[in-house]
Amino acid sequence: MATLSDITRRSSQWITPQIFVFAVFLLSLPLWIRPIGLYQYIGIEIAIWIIFALGFNLLFGYTGLHSFGHGAYLGVGAYAFGLFQLHVGVSLIGGLLAAVFAAALAGAFVACFVSHRRGIYFALMTIAFGQVFWFASIKMHGITGGEDGLLNIPRPDLNLGVYSVSLSGNTALYYLIAVLLIIVTVFTWRAMNSPFGRILQAIRQNETRASFIGYEVWWFKWAAFTLSAMFAGLAGGLFAMAQESAYPDVMSLHQSGLIVMMVLVGGGLVNFWGPILGVILYFIARDVLGSITETWLLWYGLMFVVMVMFKPEGLAGVLAGLSKNSAETLNDLPVKTAEGN
Amino acid sequence: MALFEARNIHKRFGSRVVLENISLSFEEGQVNGIMGPNGAGKTTCFHCLTGHYKPTRGNIIFDGQDITGKPPQRISRMGVSRSFQLMNLFDDSSVIENIILALPDFRRRYAQATRSVFDDRELLEQARVILDQVGLLGQEWLPSLSLSYGNRRALEIGVALAANPRIVFLDEPTSGLGAEATRQLASLINKLRSKYTIVMIEHDMRFLFELADTISVIHWGQVIAQGTPDELQSNKWVQRSALGEVA
Numbered sequence: 001m002a003t004l005s006d007i008t009r010r011s012s013q014w015i016t017p018q019i020f021v022f023a024v025f026l027l028s029l030p031l032w033i034r035p036i037g038l039y040q041y042i043g044i045e046i047a048i049w050i051i052f053a054l055g056f057n058l059l060f061g062y063t064g065l066h067s068f069g070h071g072a073y074l075g076v077g078a079y080a081f082g083l084f085q086l087h088v089g090v091s092l093i094g095g096l097l098a099a100v101f102a103a104a105l106a107g108a109f110v111a112c113f114v115s116h117r118r119g120i121y122f123a124l125m126t127i128a129f130g131q132v133f134w135f136a137s138i139k140m141h142g143i144t145g146g147e148d149g150l151l152n153i154p155r156p157d158l159n160l161g162v163y164s165v166s167l168s169g170n171t172a173l174y175y176l177i178a179v180l181l182i183i184v185t186v187f188t189w190r191a192m193n194s195p196f197g198r199i200l201q202a203i204r205q206n207e208t209r210a211s212f213i214g215y216e217v218w219w220f221k222w223a224a225f226t227l228s229a230m231f232a233g234l235a236g237g238l239f240a241m242a243q244e245s246a247y248p249d250v251m252s253l254h255q256s257g258l259i260v261m262m263v264l265v266g267g268g269l270v271n272f273w274g275p276i277l278g279v280i281l282y283f284i285a286r287d288v289l290g291s292i293t294e295t296w297l298l299w300y301g302l303m304f305v306v307m308v309m310f311k312p313e314g315l316a317g318v319l320a321g322l323s324k325n326s327a328e329t330l331n332d333l334p335v336k337t338a339e340g341n
Numbered sequence: 342m343a344l345f346e347a348r349n350i351h352k353r354f355g356s357r358v359v360l361e362n363i364s365l366s367f368e369e370g371q372v373n374g375i376m377g378p379n380g381a382g383k384t385t386c387f388h389c390l391t392g393h394y395k396p397t398r399g400n401i402i403f404d405g406q407d408i409t410g411k412p413p414q415r416i417s418r419m420g421v422s423r424s425f426q427l428m429n430l431f432d433d434s435s436v437i438e439n440i441i442l443a444l445p446d447f448r449r450r451y452a453q454a455t456r457s458v459f460d461d462r463e464l465l466e467q468a469r470v471i472l473d474q475v476g477l478l479g480q481e482w483l484p485s486l487s488l489s490y491g492n493r494r495a496l497e498i499g500v501a502l503a504a505n506p507r508i509v510f511l512d513e514p515t516s517g518l519g520a521e522a523t524r525q526l527a528s529l530i531n532k533l534r535s536k537y538t539i540v541m542i543e544h545d546m547r548f549l550f551e552l553a554d555t556i557s558v559i560h561w562g563q564v565i566a567q568g569t570p571d572e573l574q575s576n577k578w579v580q581r582s583a584l585g586e587v588a
Contacts, residue, residue, distance in 0.1 A: 005433040007482075012457035187455075195450040198434075198458050202442050205431040212391070212429075213443040213504050214417040215451070 002270050002313070002320055004061055004192075005201045011193040018273065019185060026178040030171050038287065040170040041242075046283050047177040048238045049262070053275035054188045055231020056259050061268040061275075062192055063224040064204030066123045068256050069130020072110075073103040073229040075137060075251020077236025082150035082246040083143070092156040092167070096237045103233020104226055106133065111225035115218050118207065130256050137248040149247025153240055167241075177238055184231065189272060200224050258282070265307055267314025274316040281315060342405070344369040344538050345390075345421075345508050350399035352382075352389055359385045361562045363399070367508065372530065373540045374553035382562040383542045384426060387512055390540075391423045392416040404507070418448075422506035424497045426513045426542075430485050437481035439496060440468040443503035468503065475499040475529060491522035498529070502537070509533075511541040515548055523548060550574075 010016045015023075029043050052074055059065050080102035081095040088094065110129045114122055137144045144150065158165040158176060167173045191197045203210045203217055211217045240246040249255070263269075266278020282300070289296035311317055343366035352360040360382050367373045377383050388394040390401060392413035401409045408416050431439050441447050441464050450456070458464070472478045475495040480488065485496060494514060501509050514530075515523045523545065530552055533539060543549040549556060550570040558566040558573065566576045 003433040005431075005438075007435060007438070007459055012460040190457075191454045193458060194454045194456050195447060195458055196452060196454040198438065198442065199451055202431050202434070205433050206429060208393075209425075209429045209431065209500070210442075211412070211414045212393075212417055212423060213500065214414050214445075214448055216414050220451075 002317070004270055004272070005198075005205070008193075014186060014190060016189070019182075019189060022185060022276070023182045026181060027175075029178070030174060040174060042283055042287060043174050044170060044177055044242050046279055047174065047181045048235050048242065049259075049279045049283070050276050051177075051181050051184050051238070052232055052235035052259060053263055053266075053268070053279050054184055055228045055235070057263050057268040057272075057275045058188060058192070058197075058200070058231070059224050059228040060260070060263055062197065062204065063200040063221065065118060065221060065224065066260075067126040067225070067228075068123050068260060069126035069128070069133075069253070070228070070232055070259055071251045071253065071255030072130040072133035073107050073232035073251075074236040074239065074255060074259075075133060075246070075248070076106045076229075077103040077233030078240035078243075078246035078250050079137065079144055079150065079236075080233065081237035081240040082153040085153050085156065086150060090154050090156045092158055092241075095156060095241070096234065099237025099240070100230050100233045103236060104230040107229020107232075108222070108226040111222040111229075115221040115225065118221075127253065127256070130251070130253060134248060134251045134253070137251060144246075144248070147248060149245055149249075150240075151245050153244050153246065155241050155244060173242060177242075180234070180238070184234070185276075188231075192272065196220075196223075261304055265304055265314055267316025267318075270313045271316035271320065274314055277315040277319075343367055344404060345540075346402040347386075347390060348400045348402065350386070350389055350401070351397045352385055352394060353397045359562055360389065360396070363559070363562075363564055365390075365557055365564065365567075367538055367540055368555075369507075369538050370534070371538060371554040372534050372552050373538075374549040374556040375540065375542045375559060376544070376546070376549060376556060377559035381559045383559050384512060386559060387423065387510055387542060391421060391510055417504060417506075418445075420505070420507040421510070422501040422504045422508070423510035424501045424512055424514065426516060428493055428497060430493065430496060430500065432484075432486045434485060435482050436477060436485050436488065436496060437465065437468050437472065439485050439500050440471050440503045441465075443500045444468065445505050471499050471503045474502065474532065476525065491518055491525070494518060494522070494526070495529070502533070506537065508538040508540065511539065513542050513544060515543060515545045527552060 026047065030040060033040060033043055056070050059067055077099035081099040084095045084098040114125045117125060138147055155167050155173065158167055165172060167176060199215060199220055203220055207217055236250065239250065262278035262282050263275045265281060266276065267274030268278065285300045286296065289299055307314060345367040347363060347365045350360055350363040363386055375383050385394065389396045392411055395410045400407055403419060403421060408419065431442065441458065444464060444467055446467060447464055469478060469481065472481055475498055477492060477495055477499060488496060498511065498514060514526055518526060527548060530539065553570060555568065556570055556573050557564050566573055568576065
């Protein structure tokens with residue numbers, strides 16, 4: 001069976017053919033999204049959630065730490081972006097940096113408490129902390145606007161020195177997010193084939209052994225958690241910008257569960273591309289199934305159950321099964337087989 | 342002075358005393374055996390010596406430094422390596438990655454998040470040297486799970502060696518091995534003895550008496566006998582603990 005830790009033939013490249021295809025897909029999306037019956041805003045949602053999902057899978061799939069409270073960092077990013085625009089100044093870079101920084105801070109803080117745990121204890125503690133953030137966002141009226149949240153967050157322009165681009169249109173905003181997503185994709189891909197990423201994967205496989213060959217396991221778990229919270233924060237900031245608001249629902253347990261479901265359905269446990277497939281599938285299901293029936297979530301949930309029962313490798317596993325060539329691992333290379341086996 | 346020394350180690354779990362006043366010392370360059378019946382406390386003793394458990398009392402001295410109660414990762418980085426009784430590998434990873442992960446040169450790159458691992462010739466070369474030592478060259482890209490049992494044991498030792506240790510603790514290296522694989526392992530340990538100080542827990546008496554310079558017998562949580570293999574064969578304590586039938 002394919003696993004996340006298979007070594008791909010192109011593990012030293014920055015831009016693999018898959019990344020190139022994905023980038024073309026993203027950048028050309030505004031050209032064909034309407035003709036196929038969808039709309040521009042769904043592209044924005046998908047791209048934002050993929051940023052969230054890729055960062056989440058660094059922790060969930062690669063490090064094997066099952067966080068069920070990651071919506072909190074999406075929310076922290078969204079609020080930080082909004083508060084920056086409303087109180088500090090209307091700035092795109094400033095807002096996004098604030099979002100990333102605030103989420104990193106929140107993640108780093110929580111990680112201090114959860115990094116010596118794994119399994120069910122880790123999961124429960126992440127839920128507990130997630131609920132703390134959610135509750136705080138509702139109760140701290142003065143800062144967060146309570147249940148209404150922050151409204152009328154401006155969409156700042158993209159300032160490129162002399163040249164400034166308005167992002168008030170969804171297509172322009174989409175392009176910004178798509179470019180950020182491509183950068184995130186390249187970075188996460190590289191990171192997971194770097195020494196740092198391989199150590200995270202070693203910790204997933206065998207924490208005891210990892211410490212006995214000299215790794216400060218605690219630190220790596222902390223770093224993975226913080227890093228994934230940063231990506232969640234970036235996604236949250238972009239989300240606040242797209243929605244022009246930030247509200248407690250963004251960091252609810254519901255969102256935390258959703259990202260887990262997307263990553264699992266897509267196959268994030270066995271493949272780098274799993275989370276991406278999972279996010280796309282979810283939003284297509286929401287809009288296409290949702291246009292047919294109000295109970296679309298029931299059908300999506302049933303699909304999740306069927307997937308977990310019969311194809312736990314997820315969508316990525318299904319696709320890999322369909323085309324053997326797609327599993328680009330060294331296991332396919334003609335290597336000598338084990339003697340005596 | 343001995344390279345590695347345990348002084349009066351006690352280990353209790355609740356009210357249960359598992360190790361009582363264990364004192365061991367391992368000289369540089371020697372192969373040291375630890376034997377004893379099941380449940381005697383041998384593996385617990387290893388766990389204390391390598392940092393998995395903190396001893397309730399006593400001191401552990403490695404190379405003149407007190408390492409008592411230090412976490413395993415610190416002890417490992419100081420040059421103390423170990424293998425495990427039960428297979429303890431990175432199962433999703435290839436054979437060579439198991440080794441690379443343990444290389445100190447790789448560990449120093451822990452913060453590199455954009456550099457590739459598998460086109461680093463220097464790391465690959467270092468890993469191949471280790472794999473050659475344990476006889477796994479030519480199988481480096483196989484998933485470690487697909488190796489035969491004996492080869493997985495060899496990889497287990499390879500991972501311990503890759504950390505470039507000064508002393509290697511092997512917990513029952515022959516367990517589950519057939520006669521042929523045991524012979525191969527004996528010749529491997531004979532090759533390694535010039536480079537490393539080795540401590541091994543072993544049930545296979547023939548294997549141990551053939552290889553070890555000194556042997557300590559642990560029974561009822563205590564060291565009941567210590568000496569060269571020749572000395573031990575005539576020791577009445579050893580004979581009484583029903584382990585002396587090798588002679």
